[in-house]
Amino acid sequence: MIVALAALIAAWIAGGAAVWMAVREARAAAAAHAPEYVASVKTYDRGGKLLSEEKGRAEVRPTFASRFVTEEVSCETTASGTRCVEISAAALAVRLRALLSAVAIGSLAAAVLGLVLGMMLARAATKPLRRLAEAAQRAARENAYSVRVDPAPGEAGRAAAAMNDLLAQMQQRDVELRRRSTELEAVNKDLESFAYSVSHDLRAPLGSIDGFVQAVEADYSHLFDETAKEYFSWIHEGCRQMRDLIDGLLQMTRLTRAELQREPVDLSAIAQSVAESLQQTNPARAARFEIRGGVRTIGDERLLRAVLENLMSNAWKFTRHRAETRIEFGQNGGAFYVKDNGAGFDPSHAAKMFRPFQRLHSTREFEGTGIGLATVQKIIERHGGRAWAEGEVDKGATIYFTTGAQELARA
Secondary structure (H helix, E strand, O other): OHHHHHHHHHHHHHHHHHHHHHHHHHHHHHHOOOHHHEEEEEEEOOOOOEEEEEEOOOOOOOOHHHHOOOOOEEEEEEOOEEEEEEEOOHHHHHHHHHHHHHHHHHHHHHHHHHHHHHHHHHHHHHHHHHHHHHHHHHHHHHOOOOOOOOOOOHHHHHHHHHHHHHHHHHHHHHHHHHHHHHHHHHHHHHHHHHHHHHHHHHHHHHHHHHHHHHHHHHHHHHHOOHHHHHHHHHHHHHHHHHHHHHHHHHHHHHHHHOOOOOEEEEHHHHHHHHHHHHHHHOOOOOEEEEEOOOOEEEEOHHHHHHHHHHHHHHHHHHOOOOOOEEEEEEEEOOEEEEEEOOOOOOHHHHHHHHOOOOOOOOOOOOOOOOOHHHHHHHHHHHOOOOEEEEEOOOOOEEEEEOOOHHHHHHO
16 A cells, blocks of 8 residues: 555656646747747737737637636737737647646556555565464464474564474473373373272172171170160261262262263253152152253253252252252353252352362261262363352352353354
């Protein structure tokens, strides 16, 4: 654009110079009574009588050229009479029209030529920048950090060298990150296998302990006093809690190791089914479930059912001391939630809730193993989402979670 403008200005300057020279020549020719500027020549006698009249080459008509050459009649008196010459600017008008037409055509040609030349120069000047941009876009789009930019002279060459250095560093870090991810994935699989094996293998000795204690109670109960019998009941309770922990670990391991199937899931229908099952466990309990209809997502239906079962079972458990239990399931923006009016929790401990075996209430208040929310977290993470909690002591709790379906839709 700048080149085109410069060419246009140059054409205007050249045209203006040509017009100025034409006007200058026309004034000199008109002053010398050149034939092309003479409209008529009249001769008068001494008494003012017209003796003769000669028509010149020029025509007398109003033109814009009269601004540059004055159209006038000049008379010269001699002994024989008076001679009057009428000057016309028509010849200059013709010349100016031709010049202005040439200037217009030249300006247009100069503008087009300047625009084409400017585009060529701009393309040549921005070629190194385009190569940098293309390399950066490819690296970002394909994670192809092995691409490099060809060197170029000047500042563009320094920019290309800096880009190549940056891509080399990113390639090295990408390789390192992939290596660490592979190692971490292998370690996680080993830990999951270890947890599954240990949990599975603990069931047999635990069953033996509980069984032999029952046998001792049955065969030798007459030898033990009430204190000893109370000790036996504590052993049974400890075995029961240990079985619950083992079952929770096994369930968490199975759910987190299961293959993930993504399909449309009606969360409202699942929540309604879980609510009916909870109500059947205690039909006499005053409870109100508020299940928002039409809540759907994309994910593994079996795993998401486990999420809602854990969350709604927790809400059912922590609202048992309320005169009326209120449990709500719905969607807020892109997050799903389960809300209750139960015991709540200290907000400063919200992050601990999703860790295995972390409990915010004692087993005397509410039973449980501390595995449920950890299982929820694992399932949600496998879906590409996240889970978090909000609440206050004695004011209920709300557990939010996403399934990563929004991220998949944007991708």
